[in-house]
Amino acid sequence: MKKIAIVSSSNFRCQFIHLLLEGELVTLFSNPKHVEEQLYDIIIYAPIYEEKIDLFPTHKLIVVQEGHVNPSFTGRHVPFEVTNPSNVKRKIWMNIDQIHFEPADTLTGGVVAIGSSTGGPLSLQAVLNPLPATFDVPIVIAQHMPADFTRVLARRLDQIVEIRVKEARHLERLEAGTAYVAPGGKQMTIHVNAKKDAVIHINEPGATDLYHPSINYLFESVALYEWKIAVLLTGMGSDGAGALSKLKQSSQATIIAESQQTATIFGIPNAAIKTGLVDEILPNEEIGEWLAKKGGKP
Template identity: 40%
Template structure:
């Protein structure tokens, strides 16, 4: 039996094209189409789909409100389809906070010509979440930026049950080793993430104090505009200063730098500033965790903490190998709290991970060890 998909979009053109594209896979069947958030809620109750694709801007009820209402009744994976604009990115991030599992940019030209690349990406994402035996969205405990510096509570928050348990993503974890404390030894923390990353990163960064002793760089797989919206949102929620990284921007303690979408982040040779270079078409991910890790290994040598969070694929594994060879440290998110256990599993199975840690404990360990 194919998996049941509910398509939610107010455009009849996108409704038709998405139904055609999704139905081209033998394991997927579009069982219903909703034109607004209210219809989506009603059809979800009537049809009980296995997964939903959700537009964000619709009449009567928007996509974010629909996500909240649906998730309050039943935990079901919802994939947001978003425009590439800054406003589209901002609203998509709200939908992820509301419980949507992931997003895909909705490009009119790609959908119009039904590109093979779009088909592959959409089918892969839908099936990744559908093959999980259970679903529970990651929950964050977000704190507003305070007027004065205060140390945040380290109270744990609920984590996501794994969505992907089949194939390479479910490979067994290499035994975790207790990582040595490295107080005063580190010069930078570099966090890499993909699917499920925005929520996981928010969970970590919003728990860190304003006087966290080393700079933090975030490499999250996101397109242009999304990283800008993400950094601004995270800055409002965090005690640390969060910015989208720019070329020649100086690296300072107490700051978090988000790699810009569509480009690659590296470090200058003396480690004092960030280099932003155009994204090479030969590299799948822009930004790439591997490239940032490789540059950090070359510049900072044995003074880096690399943290690999939830995500599809294996980006970060080869870069982690270079970090380990230079004498640096690698932590990985555990399977139970990962939305997709791909990137952390690749690093753990290569036996490069010094510690495998639940999402709810990563910030606490950063505060105690760094």
């Protein structure tokens, strides 16, 4: 388990961040000078005044602070938002994972991440149908749906296709041959636990989150994998397109968009295509055949 120091002269800020990291091995400090930094894997520093940022080594430091930090600080920064704790938690965890698993220590193996919206259930069925029960990698799915509907969707797909399909649970470890559907009305991201396993995090959406589950959030979180395949299926809007640049900048990544031929609504795939980062444009059933042939490898 990671050893985390939370440092702030504000007791409120210390306790606020501590609650977001419930279950982790955390020590609280009110004075930065009392922290023996070599004893901690992560240092989360939440200054309230113009306190010095250079007290701690940048490679293990996350600064949580309103607005802009010291202009000389080029490290990891999370905006302090009391009214949006789920967003603060998500960004802290994204930074924690980056500290330990970039770039050489990425998660070994691969993952398939799928995003869909209007018309998604039928396209998901077409994509998953060709996959064998022994599919080599896990699949994570963000389908725009309200709460409870995703549980029904996962159950129905599980009865139709060979691969196992289920609604995802918080802190569940990802396993090959299983497709995990993000719970409707929540945000799902992939993180790394102390044993270096990929685990699911389910959080409440932020007040400004347009989509929940968000394809962008899910796609950004799988960038830690050694290789990844991102699939954008039918739907309105452009969710998912904003994460493609980060995927391409990480390690091996292949991006597939559903063609207009089978998409009920071409918005999400088309927005991805317009980024110029899409590698394949295929009808939904051919996406499944492509994945089955490749075994989840780019």
